[in-house]
Amino acid sequence: MERKECVFLDRSNHSQPNTTSPSTARPVLFLLLGIGIGYLITKVLVWPIMDLKSHTNRTGASTSLDIDLTDEVRVLCYVYTKPINHKTQAQAVLETWGRRCNKLIFFSSRSDLNLTGSVELPVSPYFRESWLKTKMALKYLHDHHLNDADWFLEADDETYVVMENLRYMVYPYSPQLAIYFGSPGTVMSRAALRRLVELSLPNPSKCEQKNAGPTAEKLRECLENVNVLAGNTYDSEGRRRMYLIEPQARSNLFLHYDSNIWFWKFLAYRTQDGIFAWSNYAVSFHYVQHRYIHCFEYMIYRLRTFGRKQIVESLPPKYNPAAEKDQGAPRIGSDQDVPADYEY
Amino acid sequence: MYRNILCLVLGLIIGIQLTDFLEYFQLTDSQFASTSITQLEEGASQLATEEELALWLHNETRVLCMVLTLPKNHQSRVRRVKGTWGRRCNKLIFISSQEDRELGVIDVGVPEDRNNLYLKMRKALEYVYRNHGEDYDWFLKADDDTFVIMENLRFLLYPYDPEAALYFGHRFRTTFPQGYMSGGAGYVMSRDALRRLNLFAFNNSQFCPINNNSEDRQIGFCLQNVGVVAGDSRDEEGRDRFLPLSLKFMLPTFPTDNWLPKLTFYEPVNETGSTSGISFHYVKIHEFEMYEYLLYRLHIFGTPLSQRTLPPRLGPDELQNQLNQWAQENSTNSNAWLKQE
Numbered sequence: 001m002e003r004k005e006c007v008f009l010d011r012s013n014h015s016q017p018n019t020t021s022p023s024t025a026r027p028v029l030f031l032l033l034g035i036g037i038g039y040l041i042t043k044v045l046v047w048p049i050m051d052l053k054s055h056t057n058r059t060g061a062s063t064s065l066d067i068d069l070t071d072e073v074r075v076l077c078y079v080y081t082k083p084i085n086h087k088t089q090a091q092a093v094l095e096t097w098g099r100r101c102n103k104l105i106f107f108s109s110r111s112d113l114n115l116t117g118s119v120e121l122p123v124s125p126y127f128r129e130s131w132l133k134t135k136m137a138l139k140y141l142h143d144h145h146l147n148d149a150d151w152f153l154e155a156d157d158e159t160y161v162v163m164e165n166l167r168y169m170v171y172p173y174s175p176q177l178a179i180y181f182g183s184p185g186t187v188m189s190r191a192a193l194r195r196l197v198e199l200s201l202p203n204p205s206k207c208e209q210k211n212a213g214p215t216a217e218k219l220r221e222c223l224e225n226v227n228v229l230a231g232n233t234y235d236s237e238g239r240r241r242m243y244l245i246e247p248q249a250r251s252n253l254f255l256h257y258d259s260n261i262w263f264w265k266f267l268a269y270r271t272q273d274g275i276f277a278w279s280n281y282a283v284s285f286h287y288v289q290h291r292y293i294h295c296f297e298y299m300i301y302r303l304r305t306f307g308r309k310q311i312v313e314s315l316p317p318k319y320n321p322a323a324e325k326d327q328g329a330p331r332i333g334s335d336q337d338v339p340a341d342y343e344y
Numbered sequence: 345m346y347r348n349i350l351c352l353v354l355g356l357i358i359g360i361q362l363t364d365f366l367e368y369f370q371l372t373d374s375q376f377a378s379t380s381i382t383q384l385e386e387g388a389s390q391l392a393t394e395e396e397l398a399l400w401l402h403n404e405t406r407v408l409c410m411v412l413t414l415p416k417n418h419q420s421r422v423r424r425v426k427g428t429w430g431r432r433c434n435k436l437i438f439i440s441s442q443e444d445r446e447l448g449v450i451d452v453g454v455p456e457d458r459n460n461l462y463l464k465m466r467k468a469l470e471y472v473y474r475n476h477g478e479d480y481d482w483f484l485k486a487d488d489d490t491f492v493i494m495e496n497l498r499f500l501l502y503p504y505d506p507e508a509a510l511y512f513g514h515r516f517r518t519t520f521p522q523g524y525m526s527g528g529a530g531y532v533m534s535r536d537a538l539r540r541l542n543l544f545a546f547n548n549s550q551f552c553p554i555n556n557n558s559e560d561r562q563i564g565f566c567l568q569n570v571g572v573v574a575g576d577s578r579d580e581e582g583r584d585r586f587l588p589l590s591l592k593f594m595l596p597t598f599p600t601d602n603w604l605p606k607l608t609f610y611e612p613v614n615e616t617g618s619t620s621g622i623s624f625h626y627v628k629i630h631e632f633e634m635y636e637y638l639l640y641r642l643h644i645f646g647t648p649l650s651q652r653t654l655p656p657r658l659g660p661d662e663l664q665n666q667l668n669q670w671a672q673e674n675s676t677n678s679n680a681w682l683k684q685e
Contacts, residue, residue, distance in 0.1 A: 027351035034355020042363035067646030168645035291592035299638040306495040307398020
């Protein structure tokens with residue numbers, strides 16, 4: 001009996017340390033090693049990726065709020081320029097807002113391989129705009145690009161346009177309706193362009209034939225004489241959306257800003273009380289020097305103020321010309337040979 | 345054998361989950377505080393929006409703005425600053441040589457002269473420390489031709505403790521190793537930096553001598569000598585947030601035909617324009633309202649912005665490591681030095 005008991009005790013004492021001590025030490029070390037590796041993996045891989053995502057500028061149509069009218073409201077932008085401005089002003093337009101046009105054309109006195117979309121017109125190289133150049137440009141657009149766009153935006157190379165806001169402004173109107181907005185810096189529908197080129201330009205009684213003189217008044221007269229509607233360029237609060245000018249931006253070394261001089265008063269009058277009367281959905285700014293064009297591009301599209309207020313936007317209802325006609329009073333003395341809503 | 349592998353995998357899972365949990369806790373810590381504010385104001389709200397975070401951040405990271413000006417600019421530039429970006433400071437003080445209570449301009453008793461800018465700045469810092477030194481977290485110096493986007497400034501400053509001796513701006517290199525921050529682009533120093541400056545630098549003619557040298561360089565010298573670290577304010581793409589020149593000269597590429605590429609501390613990034621830019625210099629009088637309009641009023645139709653969150657606050661160890669790293673940093677600019685330096 002005693003011998004058996006001694007043998008049993010000896011076996012248990014001998015076997016326990018051999019089997020238990022290796023298994024308790026190594027797994028704990030591996031556990032800690034695993035925790036460390038997991039920590040490093042998370043730190044190095046996961047969180048930096050998440051950080052980068054939070055700085056993206058645009059969600060890329062992943063939310064219902066994202067409204068992209070680029071294909072629904074096609075805009076052809078034609079920009080008046082001159083050879084001396086190709087490398088500065090025109091290039092700035094090409095690199096910034098011009099990219100958001102469905103089609104971009106530069107009208108100049110010579111074409112330029114470095115200026116994509118430049119078209120040569122036989123006009124003077126010293127004037128960016130002239131009535132002759134405007135008429136030639138309009139005929140060119142009618143002959144070559146009438147079906148390429150719904151709307152045709154006139155601009156010069158000192159203009160900055162927020163294309164999304166332009167599409168938003170003209171969205172309610174059909175391109176089959178003869179209507180234009182703003183002049184200068186005119187944006188007209190395809191129907192307006194057809195009517196202008198086919199009915200107005202060739203007719204001396206409706207459109208000025210002489211090539212000299214300022215463009216804006218002449219173009220407006222030509223459009224109105226064939227019953228092209230003048231659209232409203234003010235927003236719902238009566239603030240201006242187009243032809244926004246900061247008068248002091250025109251000052252330079254030779255022309256200092258002075259609020260008492262008539263020239264600055266004239267510019268201030270045209271801006272209607274300055275920036276505070278500008279719309280929150282501004283469309284076009286004028287007299288923007290090429291360096292400022294890049295500033296506008298940066299501050300509008302790239303620079304983000306943390307905590308900028310978000311606005312829930314929606315598209316306005318489509319304009320119904322029949323309802324408008326019923327509600328509105330008939331215009332006295334209007335030319336009735338071409339109805340305003342004539343569809344081609 | 346199998347037990348070891350099992351423990352390794354288990355440790356891996358625990359490590360990942362633990363780190364994830366800690367990071368999440370840091371984020372929700374700030375969001376929780378913001379949400380509690382939101383619940384008081386708007387009722388139940390699950391997640392704080394970026395706008396709500398910014399509102400909360402306005403009082404969480406309190407910035408006092410010192411704007412250096414002179415009497416002839418009181419009715420033009422001071423009014424513009426006060427009506428635009430100055431409104432978003434927690435406290436706005438104009439430093440001049442003539443007092444104007446209506447505009448918040450104080451007289452520090454230093455006559456206007458180009459050589460007196462440094463002395464004027466010292467007086468301003470002494471005034472601010474005596475009167476507001478413990479009431480705010482950060483102290484921003486700007487000129488009256490600087491435009492500052494205060495929301496983006498707070499976004500930059502939030503991760504850092506104002507009790508760390510630290511300051512930010514556009515970093516220039518010079519004869520002393522840390523360099524200095526451009527005065528025109530504006531620089532912002534922590535509460536502890538301001539304290540060290542006033543307690544240990546201004547009364548020490550060796551650490552902080554009085555002379556006619558340029559204000560920003562001398563202040564940088566004083567800050568270095570009392571252990572204030574120059575922080576890196578660039579964004580994650582390495583683009584400058586504080587711009588020492590006019591915006592139209594900093595876009596679309598870094599200028600190469602003037603003194604700036606020779607003087608800047610970090611290697612210039614060719615394509616400029618940070619998405620979270622903070623300041624511009626040489627702002628013309630009419631540009632204040634133009635920038636205010638473009639940044640805060642103008643909307644691009646149909647372009648909603650993705651919601652961002654705040655970067656995580658740095659813990660004490662992380663902050664110390666970051667400060668050590670910045671303190672050891674050398675200029676990465678490979679351009680030739682300015683000859684006068």
